[in-house]
Every structure is written in C-alpha cells, then in structure tokens.
Amino acid sequence: MPEATAHSIAPLGITRDRLATFVIWSAALLVTGLFLWLISDILLGGITRLSWAFLTEPPFDAGRSGGIGPIIVSTGLILLVAIAASVPPALGTAILLAEFSRRESLFGRSVRLSLDVLAGVPSIVFGLFGNAFFCIYLGLGFSILSGGLTLACMVLPILIRTAEEGLRSAPDDYRLAAAALGLSRSAALMHLLLPTAMPALIAGLMLGIGRAMAETAALIFTSGYVDRMPDSLWDSGRALSVHIYDLTMNVAGGDANARAAALVLVVLLLLVNGAAMTLADRWRNARIVTA
Numbered sequence: 654m655p656e657a658t659a660h661s662i663a664p665l666g667i668t669r670d671r672l673a674t675f676v677i678w679s680a681a682l683l684v685t686g687l688f689l690w691l692i693s694d695i696l697l698g699g700i701t702r703l704s705w706a707f708l709t710e711p712p713f714d715a716g717r718s719g720g721i722g723p724i725i726v727s728t729g730l731i732l733l734v735a736i737a738a739s740v741p742p743a744l745g746t747a748i749l750l751a752e753f754s755r756r757e758s759l760f761g762r763s764v765r766l767s768l769d770v771l772a773g774v775p776s777i778v779f780g781l782f783g784n785a786f787f788c789i790y791l792g793l794g795f796s797i798l799s800g801g802l803t804l805a806c807m808v809l810p811i812l813i814r815t816a817e818e819g820l821r822s823a824p825d826d827y828r829l830a831a832a833a834l835g836l837s838r839s840a841a842l843m844h845l846l847l848p849t850a851m852p853a854l855i856a857g858l859m860l861g862i863g864r865a866m867a868e869t870a871a872l873i874f875t876s877g878y879v880d881r882m883p884d885s886l887w888d889s890g891r892a893l894s895v896h897i898y899d900l901t902m903n904v905a906g907g908d909a910n911a912r913a914a915a916l917v918l919v920v921l922l923l924l925v926n927g928a929a930m931t932l933a934d935r936w937r938n939a940r941i942v943t944a
Contacts, residue, residue, distance in 0.1 A: 734801020800876025819853025
C-alpha cells in the first residue's frame with residue numbers, strides 16, 4: 654500500500670512542477686513581449702525624426718518642429734538635483750534603521766510604515782506639495798530646483814527601503830568579525846557592509862532614477878513648461894516627460910516628435926542605469942583589491 658501511494662504522489666508532483674514552469678515561462682514571455690511591443694512602437698514612430706539637430710536644437714512651433722536640446726539639459730539638471738538631494742539622507746536613514754535600531758522597535762516600525770505610505774502617495778499629491786512648499790513657501794518658484802527637490806521626496810522611500818534591505822542582507826558574521834578585529838562601526842560599514850549591499854543600493858538607485866525621469870504630474874506643478882535653455886537651477890525647465898505629455902495631449906500634429914522624444918527618454922534611462930551599474934562594479938572591485 655505505501656508503494657502504491659508513493660507511485661500516485663510522484664505523477665502529481667511532476668504535474669505541479671510542469672504547471673509551475675509553464676506559468677513562470679508564460680509570465681516571462683508576456684512581460685518580454687509587452688516590452689518588445691512598446692519598444693518597437695516607439696522605434697517605428699520616432700526613429701525617423703532622430704538626428705543631431707533634433708538632439709541639439711530648441712523646439713519650434715510648440716514642439717511640432719525643431720529639437721529637444723534645452724529639454725534634455727533641463728531633464729539632466731532635474732535628475733541631478735533629485736539624486737544629490739535624496740541619496741545622502743536615504744543612505745543615512747537606511748543605516749540608522751538597519752544598524753542602529755531593532756527591526757521590531759517602535760521607532761523602526763513607525764519609520765517603515767511612514768515610508769510605505771509615502772511610496773504609495775500619488776505623484777500629483779507630491780506635485781501639489783512641491784508647489785506649495787518649494788515654489789511658494791520657500792520662494793523658489795517654478796524652477797529646476799523645485800522640480801528636483803520634489804522628485805527627491807518621491808524617490809526617498811524607494812531608496813531607503815532598498816538600501817535598508819541590502820544592509821540587512823549582509824551576513825551577521827561580517828559584523829561579528831569586524832567587532833572581533835576591533836574595527837569601528839563606520840569602518841565595518843565602509844569596508845564590509847556597504848560593498849555587500851551594493852547590488853541592492855544600485856537596484857534602488859535605478860528604480861529611483863526610473864521614476865524620476867518618467868515623472869510628469871509632479872513636474873508640471875514645480876519645474877514648469879518653459880522650453881528654453883536654462884541658465885541656472887532657479888530657471889524654469891521642461892522635462893522630457895512633460896514635453897512628451899504636452900506634444901501628445903495639447904499640440905495637434907506633435908505625435909511624431911513626441912515618439913522621438915520618448916525614444917530619447919528610454920535610451921537615456923538605459924544609459925544612466927548602465928553607467929550606475931558599471932560604476933558600482935568598479936567601486937566594489939576596487940574595494941576587493943584594496944582589501
């Protein structure tokens with residue numbers, strides 16, 4: 654009887670394994686297919702418009718002609734402000750939560766709950782907050798600085814949570830070995846924990862950059878619509894996402910340039926992510942060689 658039971662269970666287990674494999678492969682193929690369909694649609698609609706003049710010239714006729722030179726510069730400046738303003742406090746908060754507070758403590762649970770709530774807040778709410786606080790209360794007006802600081806508030810929850818989980822994933826043996834060797838906590842962080850958590854840090858950074866570069870609603874209320882070349886961070890600047898939205902929704906005959914700008918946005922996102930991963934690998938390898 655036990656033999657019969659074992660023989661009946663074996664085919665059932667094989668069937669479940671095959672079903673799970675089929676579901677996983679189907680989901681992967683579906684996601685890949687959607688991505689390829691999206692990229693092909695953007696390529697077919699926008700690649701004919703791409704040229705050096707399109708990448709360097711300012712837009713004319715409400716964006717129907719001309720290029721996106723000032724818009725690329727504004728997007729880059731907004732992104733730099735967002736990263737510079739969000740990475741230091743995000744890393745510091747993650748270190749505090751992972752290394753200097755217990756997971757079950759009231760303080761840690763309160764901060765994590767706040768971060769989870771912030772991560773789910775719609776971008777339009779961040780835009781209204783940025784307009785009220787940065788543009789009006791601080792007197793920054795519609796500017797690249799206001800847009801970048803608003804995006805920094807948006808990406809903070811993502812950066813903090815991924816950095817914290819990356820630090821917590823480091824084995825406790827590293828901390829015990831550092832303490833046994835007489836290393837300070839700061840030395841253990843710099844030489845052991847941060848290099849170990851680097852993949853999670855880079856993943857969080859890429860997610861934050863992706864959300865910041867693709868954001869539209871928050872920037873409409875903070876950085877503005879102006880499509881001229883900015884002279885400083887206090888000037889208004891139109892981001893690529895806002896430009897794409899404006900050409901698609903408000904400008905008749907702007908679909909072709911909108912698709913070309915969308916293609917540029919995707920390429921820039923891939924380049925930024927690739928550069929971040931390359932720098933992280935080099936930094937980690939240099940740490941390993943030094944150690």
